[in-house]
Structure formats: C-alpha cells, structure tokens
Amino acid sequence: MTSVSTVPDVIAWDNPPHLGPRGTVVVVPGRGEDPRLYERFGSRIGADAYRVRAVADPTRWEDDVTGLIRRLRADGELPRPFVLAGSDAGALFAAGLAASGEVAVDALLLAGLPTREADAAAAARPWEDELGTRTACPTHRGRLETAGRVEHGALYTPLPPRWFERADLAAVTVPVLALHGAADEISPLDRVRPVYAAAPAAELVSLADGRHDALNDISHRTSAATVLLFLERLRAGADAPAIAVREELHP
Template sequence: MTAATERSAVVEWSEPDGVVPRGTLVVLPGRGERAGVYARLGRRVSADGYRVLVLPAPTDDPSQTTERVRAVLADAGSGPHPRVLVGSDTGALFAAGLVAEGLAGVDALVLVGLPGSLPPGPVGWAAELDARTACPVHRDVLDEQVRRGALAEPVPAGWEAAAVPELITVPVLGLHGTADTVASLDAARAWYARLGVAELVSLVGGRHDALNDQSHRTAAATVVLFLERLRAGLPEIAHVELAQARPDPAWAEDHGGFG
C-alpha cells in the first residue's frame, strides 16, 4: 500500500513496498489548493510505481516554490528519472514558465487546465465548486482542501508571458476539460500548437480540475500511459486497432452502458 508522508512542506506518495520506483512526479497545485486535493491522484499513480511529491501552491510564495522545485530536482533521494513537473491551473502556468526559463532536471511536463488571460472566475463557493468539478467525492475534498474564493483571483502578472511555448523543449502532455469555464480550451489548443513535442487530451464534459473530475480514472490512466511512453522513449506502446466504429451513446444506453 502507499501512504502520504510530509517532509519540508512536501507531501509524498511513495511506491508500494517491494516495487522499484519508475519515475517521479512533482506536482504544483493551483490557486488556493492544498496537497490533499491530489491525494486520489497520488494514491493511484504511486500504486503504479511512480513517486508523487506535492509542493505548496506557487501562488502562495513563487520564489519559495521555485527554490523547492530546484531542491527536489537536485535531490537524488527524491526519486528516479523521468522526473516530470505536473501543474494544475496556475500551477501549470508556473511550471511551464519555469521550464521555458531554463529550469534544469525536468524530463517532461504535464499541464492541467492551463489558464490564460481570462476575466476573474466564479464568485461564491457554490459557483466555484461547479466550475472546479462535477465529482461529488472531490467536491467534499475541496471543502477541506481549498481556500474559498481563490479561483476568482487573477492569474499573477507575468506568469503567462514567461510561459513561452517555443522555449519549452521537453515533451508535454496537456489535459483540459471540454466544459472548463475557467480556462478556455480554444486558447489552450492554440498554446499547445506552438510546442515542439506535445499532445493535448481533452476530457469530454470535464471541468477545470481535470485531474480530479468525474473522469479522474481516465485522467490518471492518461498520465500513466504518457509516463510509460516517456520511459520507453516510444511515441506509443499500445496501438488501438478497431475493426468497427465505437458504439454511439444511444447504443450504450440501450445496452446498459459500456460496462
């Protein structure tokens, strides 16, 4: 089993006993988020052998976060390569900016709900919850692990300008909900199109917290598949071969769903 431990403001989910670690994820939370927001992701991904380290949100103290990221990447005991910087919301923008500005030791990026220059987000806790997720379990987590009203705060000045796609040379995986009302999917598509080696996965019906929404299993599986391909140095490992088209939603409803 995997369990969370805390050291120097870093919350860690380690690989199970007896499992050789396969890589390390360093997670930067979004506005107002604490480490517990990523407990479900940490448990699931660490069970597959990837160590997960969650740092404080960079909006709390950008300079301190930068120092902590560098310290984790420089510490051989933090976990093996590939070392992947994962960010959600403003954490994604901050992570992209760090790599664009030349941060060493990062093998890849996973960016979730990448925000751009949008007006302030929803006002009121009920509206903020609706914007973040449709998952009832995750909504309960957010009640304890998020500073209310944070999503209405603007993106810090200069963060978007620092995240220049053309300056990012590591592979990038993007996750973005198609129903994200906080960060524009169209703007994200335009940003990812400027990268060198990248793929953007849109989660159908997903809201802003794409890692923890109702499709959180698919999101985690997408991240693990990306990590496995990164380790193997392959563009793909499992190639989908279809002899016929996928059934449409009406067919699925008539036959009791997809299982």
C-alpha cells in the same frame, strides 16, 4: 483556507516497497489549494511505482516553491524521468519553470492551464458556483469543502502577467501532456488550443464534460490512466515504438 504563514510540507506518495520506482512526478497545486487535495491522484500514480511529490501553492509561496522543486530535482533518491506537473496556476508556473530553464525537466504534465485572455475575463462567483466550475465529482467537492483544503474565491485571483510571459511553450522542447476539461469555464478549451499548438512536442487530451480541476474531476480515473500511459511512453524514449497500438478491424 486557514491562513498559514509557513510553507506547507511536501506531501509524498511512494511506489509500493516490492516495486522499484519508475520515475518522479512533482505536482504544483492551483490557486488557493492545499497539496493534500492531490492525494487521490498521487496515490494512484504512486501505486504504479512512480514517486509523487506535491508542493505548496506557488501564488502564495513563489520563491519557496521554486526552491523546493529545485531540491527535489537534485535529490538522488528520486528516480528519472523527472516530470513537473501542475493544475491551474500550478500548470502555468510549471510551464514557466521549464520554458525559462530554471528547472530541468524530462516532461511536463499540465491540467487546466490558464490563458491570459481567460484569466483577465474571470469574474468571482459565489462559493457554490465556484465548486461547480471546479468539478462535477461529489467526492472531490467534499474534499474542497473540508476546512483548510482550499481558499474560497482564490480561483479568481488574477495571475502575475510575467507568469504568462515566462510560460512560452514554444521554448519547451520536452514532451508535454495537457489534460483539459471540455466544459472548463475558467480556461475554455478553445482558448488553450493555440497555446499548446506552439509547443514542439505537446499532446492535448480533452475530457468530455470536464470542468477545471482536470486531475480531480469526475473523470479522474481516465485522467490518471492517460497520465500513466504518457509516463510509460516517456520511459521508453521518444524514438521507441508505440507500446499499445489500436488495430483496425475493418479495412
């Protein structure tokens, strides 16, 4: 990715003008990622009347990103519920902000969450191999190969140990939706299960044959649909009855 000294602008996808906004989702990208990579996800969630904002890579602009998220949380034009979402390092960063109480959120959406053990064992790979570990989606691969959209090799940069210490999901009392590729080699599913098991209110959804970029992988439509179902349940409240119930056809 081309070196940038200033923090990239917040990218916005809004609800259609004829629909009232139903909530806000703030996306925190992963290592080396440009926020524009989340256009497909943001526009899809936005089309269903949620306001989506994508901030910069927190591994490059940690303090600035924290400040941006706080300002978005305080923005009276952005409706509640306020959901903090993240992918890869962005997921770990988002979990840390919520667990520490630095930012008040109504829910977390975490995709491809790194674990301490997996991060320590990660070894850099050639760019073509890195693409394969990120996604099996040809469209997303093309976007990743566009100049300036992602920093090659950044995915294997070790994350600060204090990020793992701060992201204690046992301290997160709001609902958590976790999306994770079943074939994620960067953060294997078996290693992330116990991390989510510590959370009081977490739901872990694995994506068959999914790679690390769970929001942008070949199953991106399923990921977006799962997120929308979660958001609608969140709006109804924790004590509300289920919106859709799978009925048994055979006793």
